[in-house]
Amino acid sequence: MSAPSEQREGILQLADQLRWEVGQGFHEQLMEDLYTDAARLADRAVTRPDVKERFDLDRTIDRLVTSRIWGFPMMILLFMLVFWITISGANVPSAFLSSILIDQLHPILKSAAASIGMSAFLSGLLIDGMYLATAWVVSVMLPPMAIFFPLFTLLEDFGYLPRVAFNLDNIFKKSGAHGKQALSMMMGFGCNAAGVVATRVIDSPRERLIAIITNNFALCNGRWPTQILIATVFIGALVPSYLAGLISALAVVGIAVLGVLLTFLSSWTLSRTVLRGEVSTFSLELPPYRPPRVLQTIYTSMIDRTMYVLWRAVVFAMPAGALIWLCANVTIGDLSIAQHLINFLNPAGILIGLNGVILLAYVVAIPANEIVIPTVLMLTVLVTGMSGQGAGAGVMFNAQSNADLLTLLHAGGWTLLTAINLMLFSLIHNPCSTTIYTIYKETGSLKWTAVAALMPLLLGLTVTFVVAQVWRLFGG
Amino acid sequence: MPNPILALIAFAVLAIVLYVLLAPERGLVWRWREMGRLNERVFIEDTLKHVYKCELNGRAPTIESIAGAVHISADQAAHLVTVMTERELLVLVDDHLKLTPGGVNAALHVIRAHRLWERFLADETGMSESGWHRLADRYEHGRSPEELGELERQLGYPTHDPHGDPIPSSSGQYVPHGGQPLPSMPLNVPLRIVHVEDEPDVIYAQLVAEGLAPGQQIRITSQSPQAIRFWADGDEHVLAPVVAGNISVVVEHAAEVTRAVERLSDLKQGETAVVSGIAPACRGAERRRFLDLGILSGTRVNAEFLSPSGDPMAYRIRETLIALRREQADLIYIRREEAAS
Numbered sequence: 001m002s003a004p005s006e007q008r009e010g011i012l013q014l015a016d017q018l019r020w021e022v023g024q025g026f027h028e029q030l031m032e033d034l035y036t037d038a039a040r041l042a043d044r045a046v047t048r049p050d051v052k053e054r055f056d057l058d059r060t061i062d063r064l065v066t067s068r069i070w071g072f073p074m075m076i077l078l079f080m081l082v083f084w085i086t087i088s089g090a091n092v093p094s095a096f097l098s099s100i101l102i103d104q105l106h107p108i109l110k111s112a113a114a115s116i117g118m119s120a121f122l123s124g125l126l127i128d129g130m131y132l133a134t135a136w137v138v139s140v141m142l143p144p145m146a147i148f149f150p151l152f153t154l155l156e157d158f159g160y161l162p163r164v165a166f167n168l169d170n171i172f173k174k175s176g177a178h179g180k181q182a183l184s185m186m187m188g189f190g191c192n193a194a195g196v197v198a199t200r201v202i203d204s205p206r207e208r209l210i211a212i213i214t215n216n217f218a219l220c221n222g223r224w225p226t227q228i229l230i231a232t233v234f235i236g237a238l239v240p241s242y243l244a245g246l247i248s249a250l251a252v253v254g255i256a257v258l259g260v261l262l263t264f265l266s267s268w269t270l271s272r273t274v275l276r277g278e279v280s281t282f283s284l285e286l287p288p289y290r291p292p293r294v295l296q297t298i299y300t301s302m303i304d305r306t307m308y309v310l311w312r313a314v315v316f317a318m319p320a321g322a323l324i325w326l327c328a329n330v331t332i333g334d335l336s337i338a339q340h341l342i343n344f345l346n347p348a349g350i351l352i353g354l355n356g357v358i359l360l361a362y363v364v365a366i367p368a369n370e371i372v373i374p375t376v377l378m379l380t381v382l383v384t385g386m387s388g389q390g391a392g393a394g395v396m397f398n399a400q401s402n403a404d405l406l407t408l409l410h411a412g413g414w415t416l417l418t419a420i421n422l423m424l425f426s427l428i429h430n431p432c433s434t435t436i437y438t439i440y441k442e443t444g445s446l447k448w449t450a451v452a453a454l455m456p457l458l459l460g461l462t463v464t465f466v467v468a469q470v471w472r473l474f475g476g
Numbered sequence: 477m478p479n480p481i482l483a484l485i486a487f488a489v490l491a492i493v494l495y496v497l498l499a500p501e502r503g504l505v506w507r508w509r510e511m512g513r514l515n516e517r518v519f520i521e522d523t524l525k526h527v528y529k530c531e532l533n534g535r536a537p538t539i540e541s542i543a544g545a546v547h548i549s550a551d552q553a554a555h556l557v558t559v560m561t562e563r564e565l566l567v568l569v570d571d572h573l574k575l576t577p578g579g580v581n582a583a584l585h586v587i588r589a590h591r592l593w594e595r596f597l598a599d600e601t602g603m604s605e606s607g608w609h610r611l612a613d614r615y616e617h618g619r620s621p622e623e624l625g626e627l628e629r630q631l632g633y634p635t636h637d638p639h640g641d642p643i644p645s646s647s648g649q650y651v652p653h654g655g656q657p658l659p660s661m662p663l664n665v666p667l668r669i670v671h672v673e674d675e676p677d678v679i680y681a682q683l684v685a686e687g688l689a690p691g692q693q694i695r696i697t698s699q700s701p702q703a704i705r706f707w708a709d710g711d712e713h714v715l716a717p718v719v720a721g722n723i724s725v726v727v728e729h730a731a732e733v734t735r736a737v738e739r740l741s742d743l744k745q746g747e748t749a750v751v752s753g754i755a756p757a758c759r760g761a762e763r764r765r766f767l768d769l770g771i772l773s774g775t776r777v778n779a780e781f782l783s784p785s786g787d788p789m790a791y792r793i794r795e796t797l798i799a800l801r802r803e804q805a806d807l808i809y810i811r812r813e814e815a816a817s
Binding site (some may be wrong): 016019020026028030035036040045048059062063066067068071072134164168170173179205206229273276277278279280281282284285286287288290317350449450462465466468469470472473 | 478480481483484487494499500519585597600601602603607632633635642644649651660754760761762763767769770772773774775780782783784785786787788790794795796797799800801804
C-alpha cells in the first residue's frame with residue numbers, strides 16, 4: 001500500500017525540484033520554440049507564387065505616401081477634399097430632405113391629424129414633438145454621413161488609412177496615444193459614435209480607451225452646422241462684408257483645430273493619470289494596396305456605419321422630441337415647465353457666458369447635437385414671447401434668414417460673448433446620447449463611460465466660465 | 477452678475493480645494509482611505525515579512541527595526557510584538573525575536589502574495605517598473621491561499637517575480653536565486669543577471685533607467701572604487717559600485733556565449749538582418765504580440781521605410797509590412813547576415 005504513495009511523493013518532489021532547475025524563462029522558451037518550429041515547417045512546406053510585380057508597385061506607392069516631402073501635403077489635401085465633398089455635397093440632399101420631411105410632410109400630417117379629430121395635445125406630442133425631432137435629425141444627419149462614410153471606407157479599403165496612422169504615429173506617441181487614433185478621430189469628424197466604433201482597430205487596451213474617451217473632441221457632423229451658423233451671424237458680422245466669409249470660416253476651423261489640440265492634451269493627461277495601469281502594446285500592420293471594391297464598400301459602409309448611427313439617433317430622438325414638446329407645453333402655475341427650468345438655469349448660464357435657454361437646449365437635446373439650434377430658437381421665442389417668429393410652443397424651427405436669426409437672438413439677450421461661448425461649449429461638452437451608449441457598448445464599463453461623458457462637460461463648463469470672466473474683466 | 481475677479485478667485489479656491497481633497501496619492505480622500513486600510517492585520521503581515529528578511533540576511537530584528545519597517549511608533553511596535561507572541565507567530569529566544577514555524581509559514585504566504593502580485597503587475601498590466609513594488613505592497617494583504625492559487629494558475633505558475641526573486645510555492649518551498657553582487661565578480665567573464673533589488677527606490681529607478689533586468693547577459697570590462705564598467709546585452713553601462721551592488725549575477729554556463737549585441741533599432745533603412753531573440757525585459761502582452769507577428773529567432777527582417785515624422789519604421793517580416801516604434805525595435809535582438817545567404 002505504501003509503495004505507490006511513496007513513489008508518488010518521490011515523483012512530486014522531483015517535479016518540484018525540477019521546476020526550479022528549468023528556470024524562469026521555461027514557459028516562454030517553450031512557446032517561442034513551438035512558434036519557431038511551426039514557422040520553420042511552414043517555410044519548408046509552403047511555396048509562394050511570384051508576387052514581385054505587385055510588390056514593387058506597393059513599394060513605389062509606399063515611398064510616395066510616406067515620403068518626407070510629399071507625405072504630409074498629400075494627406076492634408078486628400079482629407080480636405082473628403083471634407084469639401086462631404087460638406088458641399090450634402091447641402092442639396094439635406095435641403096431636399098428637409099423640404100420634404102419638414103416643410104411638406106409636417107403640415108400634411110398636422111391637417112390629417114386634425115381631420116380625424118385627434119386632440120391638439122396628442123397631435124402636438126406625436127407630430128410636433130416626436131415626428132419633427134426625428135425628421136430634423138434624419139435630414140441633417142443622413143446626407144453628410146451617406147457621403148462621408150463611403151469615401152472614408154474607400155480610402156480604408158485601398159490601404160491608405162494605415163499609412164496615415166504610420167505617418168502620424170510619432171505625434172500621437174508623444175501624447176501617449178496610438179497612431180491609429182488619427183483614423184478614429186477623422187471618423188469622429190463624421191460622427192463620434194462611428195468614431196468610437198472605429199477605435200476597434202486599435203488593439204492595445206490603453207490606447208483604445210484613450211481614443212474612445214477623447215473622440216468627442218473631434219467636431220462631429222452634427223456640430224458643424226451650429227458652428228457655421230453662429231460664426232456667420234456673429235463673427236462674420238464683426239468685419240467688412242468682403243471679409244465676412246473668410247473670417248467666419250477661419251473661426252470654425254479654429255474651433256476644429258482647438259478640438260484636435262484638446263484631443264492631444266487630454267490623451268496626454270489620461271495616459272499619465274487614470275489610464276496608467278492599462279496594458280499597452282503597439283503594432284501597426286501596413287496591408288498591401290488593393291483596388292477598392294466600390295459597390296461593396298458603399299453597401300457595407302451604408303449598412304454598418306450610416307444606418308447603424310442613424311437608427312441609434314432616431315431611437316434617441318423620438319423620446320427627446322416628445323420631451324421637448326412636453327417641456328414647452330405643459331404648464332405648472334402660469335409658466336411652462338421649460339420656462340421654469342430656464343429661470344432656474346439662467347443664473348448659472350449667465351455666469352458662464354451663456355444663458356438658461358442654451359443650457360436647457362443642451363440638456364434636452366442630448367440625443368443629437370443637430371437639434372440644439374432649432375431647440376434654442378424655439379425656446380427663445382417661448383421666453384421672449386416674440387410674435388411673427390417660430391411655429392408655436394414646442395415646435396422646432398430654423399430662422400428664415402440670418403437677419404431674422406440675429407434679431408431673435410438679440411431679443412433673447414445674446415451678445416458676442418454668448419456666441420463665442422456657445423461655439424466653445426458646442427465643441428467641449430458631453431457627447432450625445434448615441435455616442436454615450438456606444439461608448440458603453442464598446443468599453444462595457446460604466447466607469448469609463450462616465451469619464452468619457454463627464455470629463456468634457458466639466459472641461460467645457462470651466463473653459464466657458466473662465467472665458468466669460470476674462471471677457472467681462474477686459475471687454476466690459 | 478458677480479464681479480468677474482471675485483468669480484475667478486472663487487473658482488481658483490474651489491479648484492485648489494478639490495485638488496487637495498481628491499488628488500491621487502496626495503489628496504486627503506486618498507490618505508483617509510489609506511489610513512483605513514492600515515489595520516492590525518496589515519501591520520502583522522508587514523512585521524512577518526521584515527522579521528523573515530532579517531533572519532534570511534542574518535540580522536537580528538528589534539522593536540526599533542520593526543517600527544521603522546512598518547512605519548509605526550516604537551510603542552505600537554512593542555504592542556504588536558506582544559500580540560504576535562500571543563498568537564504564536566513570534567518567540568523570544570535569548571533576547572532575540574524569532575519566527576515560530578507557524579510564523580515562517582505566514583511570512584512565506586505574504587512574500588508569495590507580494591511576488592505573485594508583482595508578476596501580475598509586470599505581465600498583465602501597463603504599470604511601469606517603479607509602480608510594481610509599491611502596488612504589490614498594497615495588494616499583498618489579506619489574501620487567502622485559494623486566491624493566491626488562482627492568481628498563480630492565471631499567471632501560468634511563474635517561478636520568479638520580475639526582479640528575479642523566487643516565488644515560494646503554496647507549500648512554502650523555493651530555491652534562492654543564488655546570485656552574487658555584481659562588484660564581487662571577476663572581469664571579462666560571461667555573467668547573467670538573476671536579480672535586481674527593488675529597494676531603495678532611488679537606486680532601483682536608476683537601474684530601471686539603465687534598462688537592466690534579470691536574464692540579461694553581462695560582462696565586466698573594468699572596475700575601480702569609483703565606477704564599474706560593463707556590457708549588458710550589447711549596451712555599455714557605467715555604475716557606482718553601491719548601485720551595481722543591487723544587481724546579483726551568476727556565471728553564465730560556458731556553452732552559452734554572450735548574445736549578439738545589435739538591436740533591430742540599429743537597422744538602417746533598406747538593410748536586412750535576422751532576428752536572434754527578444755529581450756528579457758519585454759514581457760506579457762508585448763512579447764506575445766511579437767510572437768503573434770512572427771518575430772522569432774531566425775526570422776528575416778528588412779527595414780523598408782521610415783515614417784516622415786521620424787518614427788516608427790516599417791519592417792517587412794514574413795511578407796507583411798509591420799510598423800514598430802523605436803522602443804519596441806530596441807527589444808528585438810538581431811544579427812547581420814552574410815551577403816551570400
